[in-house]
Amino acid sequence: MSRQPGTSVSPSVNGISSLDNIVNGDWALYAGVEFGDSTEYVKQPDSLQIIASCASAGGTVEVWLDSIDTGTKIAQCDIGNTGSWTTYDTFTTRVLAPVSGNHDIYLRFKGSGSSKLFMLQWLKFTDSAHPETTPIKSPSGQIPEHFELGQNFPNPFNPTTAISYKLSALSSVTLKVYDVLGRKVETLVDTRENAGNHFVTFNGDKLASGVYFYTLEAGGVTLRKKMVLIK
Incomplete structure (x- = not known):
């Protein structure tokens, strides 16, 4: 993955790398994604999962095929406040257009102001339908009731x-x-x-x-x- 200057990969919780220092207008690139490779990316995915942390107002991740604005926008996922920068939630959104074959995947990050929006730790295309963008863990910022x-x-x-x-x-x-x-x-x-x-x-x-x-x-x-x- 390559990144626009202004974003960086840094160690985070449990030693996993995160895309950090994301601000409005930043973008990132996953080059040469092969949809249909069962070990990595499913063919014709219909949903996208993003694991992120946020201690601010949050923002939006736009997902584009091959180029930003002139390519095909296939997903948009809103990232909300998770309570702290070390607390991660999973956010899920539907894929808006059919996807197959080999593509460069561009992420564009949007939000208000010039401060840090969120930290992105992991994303995955899936074939499980989730029609709304919603955390699939406990509500952001709340302590779970059970182990x-x-x-x-x-x-x-x-x-x-x-x-x-x-x-x-x-x-x-x-x-x-x-x-x-x-x-x-x-x-x-x-x-x-x-x-x-x-x-x-x-x-x-x-x-x-x-x-x-x-x-x-x-x-x-x-x-x-x-x-x-x-x-």
Whole structure:
């Protein structure tokens, strides 16, 4: 991905890189996206998911094929306040036009004023219909009522996938991945974390295809879900 001067990639929560310092008028480019490559981008997606954080009034992400203004605008997603720059929510919007083949994907960021709009951590085209732009985690800025472990996305995956979880209180947290024989293959989180929404990525590049389980332990609660790695 290339970026206009004025935006930058910097370390963020859980060591994941974010597109930071985004202000009104900035843009970013994902070059050579092949829609129909099942390991990365689905063919004919109908929705777009964006994970972002925001401690300001927020703004809008416009998504264009091949060029801004003269290309095809395929999506527009509003990013709202998530409570802090380290609290990430997932925002979903529908894709407005058919998409297939190889394209350069341009993102244009819009908002009011000259201050920082939001931090963009991750985006993904999907084939699951979501007709409205809405957070799919807990409401922005609110503390979750329960400990929750989200289903990884995408699933199946190759080789990386995102795992989200919610904490209702300051807790000692572990998030570990196991194979079908119960052997631990990786510890993703082992620390104390504040209440709120959390997000981490898992890279199965060195693992064989198959079924794996990830287990969250926090606040005396143990939660487990299954994911599938297909290479």
